[in-house]
Each structure stands twice: as C-alpha cells, then as structure tokens.
Amino acid sequence: MLTTMAGAIIAPSLPAMEKHFSSVDNADFLVRMVLTVPALMIALGAPLVGTLVDRVGRKPVLTASVGLFGFAGGSGLVLDNLYAILAGRLLLGVAVAGIMTATTTLVTDLYPGESRSRVLGLQAGFMGFGGVAFLSLGGLLADIDWRGPFAIYLVAMPLTLLVLRFVTEPPRAAATPGAPGDAAGARFPKLAYGIYALVLLSQIMFYLVPSQLPFYLEDIGGIGASGAGLAIALMSLANALVGLNYGKINKRFGFKQVAVATFALLATGYIAMGATSAVPLVLVGLVVLGCGVGLLIPNFNTWLASRTPVALRGRVMGGVTSCMFLGQFLSPALSQPATGPLGIDGVYLAAGALGATVAVVLLLLRTGSRDAAPGAAAPGTPEPASRTTAGRP
Template sequence: MTSNTSSPSEDRSGTNSENRLNAWLRFSLLAASSLTVMAGATMSPSLPAMKKHFHDIPDVAFWVKLLLTLPALFIALSAPLAGWVADRFGRKRLLILCIVLYGFSGTAGFLLDSLVSILISRAILGISVAGVITSATALISDYFFGPERARFMGYQAAFMGLGGVVFLLAGGALSEWSWRGPFLVYSFAFFLAPVAAIAVFEPQRKQAYESALPGDPESLHLPVIGFLLFFAFAGMVVFYLIPVQLPFFLEQQFQAKGFISGASIALATLVSSICSLNFGHLRKRFSHLMICVLICLFMGTGYLIFGSATSLIQVWIGLAICGLGFGMLMPNLNLWVVAVTPEAFRGRVVGALGAAIFLGQFFSPVITEPLRGGTGLDRLYEGAGAFLLLGALILTSWNFMRKRHRLA
C-alpha cells in the first residue's frame, strides 16, 4: 500500500499501516472468509430430512443435493465479474454489499415453502459469496506481504475450517429440530456486516482502479495459473464427496442421523483448520508443488481408509487424515496465485481461482452421482483415493524432472 508522503516499502511496514490492521479488521476478514464454508456444508446434515419432506417431487434426491451445490455454480459464474468489480470500484464496497445480501438470501430458506423458491435463494446466495470471498482474499493480499501474507492466508483457511466446525455442528443440531433449522445459521452475516463496515478500509495501491489492467500479460505466469485452476477444480470435485455424499454413506452403512453426519464432517474440518494454522511453517520447508503432492497423498489415504470402513471409528480416522490434506489446499492455492499475479490484476485472477474452486464443488455430484449408482458409495470413495494417490505420483515425477532440468 502506498501513500502520498512515503514510499511503498515504508508504507507497507510503517506504523500507520500496522495500527490500521487491528484486531477487528483481521476478525472481519477471517469471519467473512468463513461464510464460504457456511454457504454449502451447513446444509449437509439436513439433506436426508429434506429429501423426505419433498418426497413427492420427481428426482427429489438430485434436487435436494443441488441445494448444497447450486451456490457453488453461481459463485463460479459470478466470481470473475466480482474480481473485475473489486479491481475497478474497490474491495470494501463489494465486501459489505455482498455480506448483507448473503444474510438475506441465506436465511430465506427458513421461510420459503417450495423447493424451487429455495433453489432461487441459494443461487442468490452464491452470487453474494463470490463477492465476499473475492474481495476478502484480495484485501488480505493487499494488506499483508511476504511471510506475514503466508501466515495470514493460513489463518484464513484455519478460520474457515473452525467456522465450518461451528456451523456444521450448529447445522447438525438444528437439523434434528427441523430441516429448516440450518438456514438460521446464515443470520451470522447480519452481525458481521456492521463490524466489517467500520473496521475494513480501502487500501491504496500503486495503480488506480481505472488503469488496473496490466500492460504485459506474460507477467501473469499463465501456465502456472492454468495449473492452479485445474488443480483447484479437480481437488474440489474430489473433496466435495464428503459434504455431498457422506451423510448418505453414514446413514446407509451405520444408520447415522443428522448430528453424527455433521460432527463427522466437522472433524475433517477441525483437523484441516489445525493444519492451516501451521501452513506458514510448512511453506518454509516445502515448495508449492510439493505441498500439492502432500495434499493428494493425505486426501487419497484418507479416502481409502473411510471408504473401506467397517466402523465409525475407522470413518473418523480416514476423515482426519483427509482433513490434513485439505488444510493445505486453500492457503497453498491462494498464496501461490497471488505470488504469480501482478497487484493490479489480482482481483480478477483471485476471482478466476474462486470460479474454478466452486465449479468443482458444483460439478462434484454431477460427475460422481452416476459413478455412485454404478459402484456404490464405498467403491466411489476408494476410487477417489486411488485417483488422488496417482495424482501424487504424477506430481512427484514432474517435480523430480523439473529439478533435474534445472541442474542440467
């Protein structure tokens, strides 16, 4: 961040900047980031109950699962536009507006009576999430630099995970009361909006918003960005097997109810949060590419374990191992993409990354539901584990060849 009276380096480390990065600002950014978890997974424990409530609707199982993933489609469609708006008109305006919209669209399901109207509210929810996560991540990359950015992006992912634990447990408990109960969790946004409006400030940047497009597109490191977008999409297709399919897997295998499903998903989220908290230390020891290898290794092993589970304990062990991998995914993607993106173009590239992530979430049931019907959920999880371990092997080989090429 720059000012009229100091150089960029002085402003970035100066006392005024540090004073403005107070606890409430940090809380606002972290809490806003956690809203993305609430958008989808909070509804997961109530899916079986919703299926029974709307039993007279044809293909109800598909439409109910779509409630969980539809926001992801609209996040993906809206995120590039949200990135452009953030670069052009400012991060703070977009953040506050979308937090308020999030509260109204999220809680609407508590009052609505038809599945179609709930689906529409979920689509609007997705649009609001696109603005929230794009502006929040762009603000973090504007406020923080160097190792501090790596640490705070780890905190961001951890806070998303810890928020997910709270929201999932709350959603699971409220789903025991009514399938409408989890919609009340979204009212958290009404508390967050005024706090963020007061605490967040619009950062000054080197280029004005009017001239945000960089002159040299090659400085974007397009091959790296392309790989990151693919990895984000594929990773979320596989990871979202947990919130979308796990409640049905647990009900089928162990006759588990909503609270057990929510607590099981929350376990993976809690472990991922602990891992994310330590991402700054992890990044000092491993390259971004090797962290991708570790992500595939842990998630693949976890899927194999709970896909073949004969007890809830084995399911929880597998979910915990899977959580270790997912805890590295988001901070690694976010930190890597901002490292290879010019400041002026950052909002749009972060928006593209968000689009890839949430397209993966949306297409997860579309891609995996036919496989589930043909093989069963246990085989689906085991197959996903094998796919991830193969990915770890391919990335390890690629990293080895890159190192040998550099030494040649």
Template sequence: MRTPVDDFQPGFAGRRSSVAGRNVTILFLSALTIMAGATISPALPAIEAYFADTPEAAILTRLVLTVPALFIAFCAPFAGLLADRYGRRKVAIVAILLYGVAGVSGVFADSLFTLLAGRALLGVAVAGVMTVATALVGDYFSGPARDRFMGQQAAFIGIGGIFFLTGGGLLAEFNWRAPFLVYAVAFALVPAILAFITDVHRPEALPKQEDRGLISGFFLTIPLAAVLLASVLNSLTFYLMPTQLPFHLKALGTNSPVLVGVAIGACTLASALFSFFYGHVRRRLDVSAVFALGFGFLAGGLALVAAAGSFAAILPASFLVGSGLGLIMPNLGSAAMAIAGEDNRGRVAGLLTASIFLGQFVSPLVSQPIAERTGYAAVFGLGAATLLMAALVALGLAGLRSRRQPA
C-alpha cells in the same frame, strides 16, 4: 523491503487495535464461505425425504448444497473485476447483504426449485465475499507473512466449519429448515467492514492503460493455470465428503444428522489444525511439495472412507482427509497471490474462487451416477486413486524444481 500494506497507511491503520480488527474481519468474511454449504449438509437426507415426491429428488437435493458453487464459479471472475475497479469494501458490503437475504430464504422455500433459486443467489453473494477476502490478504500481506495469514485464514474457516456443521446437525434434528436461520449472522459483519476495512488497492492510482477487461492482455500463465487446475481437482474430490458421506453413513447404518455433522466436523477440525501450521510447512517445502503432501493425505483419507465398514472407522479417515485439505487450501491462495500483480489481484482471486467452486458443483454430477451404479465406497475409492496420481505429479514437479536450483 516494502510490502503491499506499506504502500497505504491511513491514520488509524497503524494502531494495533485497528489492525487486529481488520484481520479478524477478514477472517470472519472467510468463514462465511464454509458456512454456505456446511450449515445445511447434515440436513440433506431430511430435505430429500421432505421433497421425495419431486422428480429427480435425489440429485436435486445434492444440488441444494452445490448449486451455489455454479454461480460462484460464474460470478467470481466478475466480482474480482469489480473489486479491482471499484474497491474491495463496496463489493464486500453488497455481497454480505445479499448473502444474508439469500441464505435465510431457505426457511420459506415451498419447493426444491424455490430452494435452489435462493441457493443460486447465495452463490452470487459468496462469489463476492470469497474473492474480496482473498484479495484483501494479497493487499495487506506479502511473503512469509502472507503464508502465515493464509494458514490462519484456512484454520479459521475450518474452526467455523466445525461449529456450523455441528450446529447445523443439532438444528436439523428439530427441522430441516432451521439451519437456514444461521445465515442471518452475516448481517453483523457490515459494521465491522465499515469500521476496519479500507482499500489498500486504489484503482485510481494505477496507470490507465492497466485498467483492462476481465481477461484481455492477461495473466493466465502456466503456473496460474496449474494452480487453478489443482483447485478444481481438490474441490471435485474433497466435496465427496459433504455430498456423499451422509448417504454413505446412512448405508452403513448411521442415520443421525448429529453424527453426520460429527463425522464431517472431524474433517474440518483436522483442516483447521493443519492450516494453522501451514506457514511453518511452507518454510520447509516449496509449493509443489506441499501440493504433493496435501494430495497424498487426501488420497489416503478417501481410501480409508472407501474401506470403512462403520461410523467409528469413518472418523480417522475423515481426519486424514481434513489434514490434506488444511495444506491444500492455503497453498492455493498463497500461490495464486504470489503470481498476481497489484493491478489484477482481484481478478486472480476471482479466478481462483471460480475454480474452487466449479469443482464443488461438478462433484455430485460426476459422483452421483457412479454411486448409483457401483455404490458409495467405489466413489470414494475412485477419488482416492485420482488424488494419488495428482500427488505423484506434484512430487515430480517438486523434484524437478529442486534439481534446477543451484546448490
């Protein structure tokens, strides 16, 4: 049986070292997406204090973390269109260069508004990076191999999140601007892309009538719409952790950026562990059942965060949240790439990226007013209740699918 990578085998691609280099490059590309927000999350309280005289500083500070998500959500479908038409490699190189410049700009920002402008450009860059990373997995892998690599990809993102969160917390102890320097590491990926990434997807080889616009004659089927809705919900509720947990911990008496980084790092550690075994889980459960299990873990973790009265109680709750995320994220990517065709894989990846980050952007806009009225615990409790309903719906769908399958 042919797989996507069998359709195009350049001379160097068959060599084991080049394949390994290609895979590692895709993994590092993926890690940049978590770095976009995780690196500066521990510095948010210090940023709010520094710009305390700015009107609406509380909400604007949270937008420093999430405004990239708005631009990712808007730009990712277009990045997918460009990747389908002109190739993954070109889009990746341009996106990486913009990523480094926009990320480091926070070091020099003299107001919350200039800081937000740099974060907006970072969002444009991440749209290209994440869309290409997802599409490349769809290009090079299929079936169980794709499930395994999606799990490895999500695990690598989680491991990267641990380093970026912990490193961001340590740097934030010195100065809130210091974590922005970490974004310069993106420039090191350009040589790796040039050396190892070759476009398997070749637009010139596709029939001309298949070269459509962004959504014309398109593929927004009910299964894909369900995957996109699940990704919005997952991001909206999960992103309570990086946007509201630092302030919830502060209310509980924990003010250290390092401890905030450790708390969120427990989440990313669990995410990495569970993502690594996603391929094994997927062999035993269908897509809907994995969503039910992942949303159930997320709901339980957020409920424990809501009930926690100390930093020590937050740690196991954060680990449980990460366990759910570790199942949900690779399941989203694997489901979307299974639905996509060769001619629209970049656009499907772009829509998935857009839906993930739309949820991230909306999250503080929804949660902050609730937090101001009812407190942080109520926000986490509401998120848990929402995810529990999603888990029950997914479980019902899994049951229907199993009954329809022949014995």
C-alpha cells in the same frame, strides 16, 4: 466462516422442507437444488466478481457481498414459495463469490511474504472451524423448525457494519509502488491454469466425503445422520488445525512440495477409507484427509498470489473460487454413476489412486525456482523475493 455456511447448514432441514412443499411439482428435486444451487452460482459468478474487485475495488465488493449474504441467506426464514427460496439461494451464491474473492484478494494485497502465508492459513483454519460449528448448530436448529438454520445467515448483517468500519483497502498506487506488472498490459500468469486444474480436481475428490460418506457409514456400521455429521466435523477440525499452521509449514517447504504432500494425504485418506469396513479406520482416514484439505487452498492461493500482478489479483483469485465450487457441484454427478459398479468403497479407492497419481506427477514436474521456494515474488509484484531470515530457505 461465512463461506462454509452457503450450503451445509441447511442440509438437516431438507427432509422437513420436502414435506412442507410436497404439493409442489418435482419438490424432491427442487429441494435438493436448494442445497446445491449456490455452489453452481458461485462457480459461474466468481470470474465476473473478480473483475469487479479489480475495477471497482476490494472493499466495496466485500461490503455489498456481506450485506447480500445476510439478506439472501436469511430470506428462507420468511419466504413460503419454493421458487422464491431458490432465487434467494442464487443470490446467496453471488454473495459468497464476492466474499471469497474480495477477502482473499485483500489478504494478498495487505500481507506480503511470510505474513501472507500465515494469514491465508488462518483463513483456511477458520473456514474449517466454521464447518465444525455451523454443521452442529444447523442440525440443532433444524430439529426445532426447518426454517431455523436460515436464521444463522443473519449474522452477516452486523458484520456488514464491521466491514465498513474496520476493513481498509490500500490505495492502488500505494499498493504497487513502481510495479511494472500492474500496468494496463499486465499478463495473466500461466501458472494459474495449472493451479485451476488442480483446485478443480481436488474439490471433486474432496466432495466425495459429504456426498457419499453418510451412505457409506450407514452401510458399514449402521451409523445415522448425526454420526455422519460428527464424522465430517472431525475432518473439518483436522482441516482447521492444519490450516492454522500453514504459515509455519510454508516457511520450511516450497509450494510444489506442499502440493505433493497435499495430494499424498488425500490419497492416503481415501485408500484408508475404501480399503476396510472398520469404522475406526474410516475415521482415521477422514483425519488424514482433513490434513490434506487444510493445506490445499492456502497453498494454492499463496503460490498463485506470489506470481500475479496486483492489477489482476481479483480476476485470478476469482478463478480459484470458481474452480473450487465447480468441483463441488460436479463431484456428486461424476461419482454417483460409479457407485453402482464400484460401490462407495471402490470410488474411494479410485480417488486414492487418482490422488497418488497427481502427487507423483507433481513430484516429477520441473518448475521454476520461484515455485520451489516459499516467499517468492511474482514478476511485476512489489514484494521482495524473500522475507526470510539469513540461512533459512
């Protein structure tokens, strides 16, 4: 859940923060950067963090990142200089990059086959629940004081002790018995580049909701900030529920099939949102969209992990984290100019058309048998090619 706290929970504080720092030059721009700069830092820092995860180890990077998360995130409680708060947000981005990369890499190390799909689905599910919980809590604390949401970051302090006590990292030799793919010459999987492109594109599409939905709901239904927050929380709830069931879905359908379904759901959700001015249909579109988002990251992570040698997993998973947050950072910059000529509804319809196009291309794309069936092992990875029972694909 920590990763969902990086930016969203302080969003309700921005108007009051802007008033507090009104004497600072360009305060309106700098305050908005407080919200978005962690995503940029995550995108830039994740590849470096991924290298550290492979060279230094998963647990040391995770422990340091969780501790830094609490320190940097909570710094806004006491700092009274806008530039110092921005510096804290930059460090927060580094911490989130470390948390996401180290945890995902540990999951791929510790859980082979079907159990990996289940745990990565749980990871995605709890990220969704974090969106529901922390968006609501952040708004309540912001009503008390604009510094209030920064206190939530301090939950990472006791978590650091729990990481030290309970998180285990398999020894390198034990994690890779007889795996030739983990020699010094292990190759970066070609599949990664295609998945990176899909993750980047999907996050540009997904972030059209938090960046544009509040304005859209205001235009079509006069719904204010609290209503928009509840609507986004509804999408996060659908995301969480589907993510929790990803392991079961992965048992029955191949990685490419789930990827096709993911973009088809994104397309359907955006078309429903953009084709009408009726708020109930927009909410239905958000639920469909959330279902697609719930499949997105666990499927791509599981697919990629199944094809990646253990020695390169930190770097490869760091690339997924980088593309996720680069897409989130780029989305408002790419979509905002289009809202003028197209309107927000037109942008949503265009996103739906793009999602449908990607789904069709993926459906027609020929991939190897390993990509078409769940539980497949990477060349050079130690896990068996399938952990399913007889008679099940």
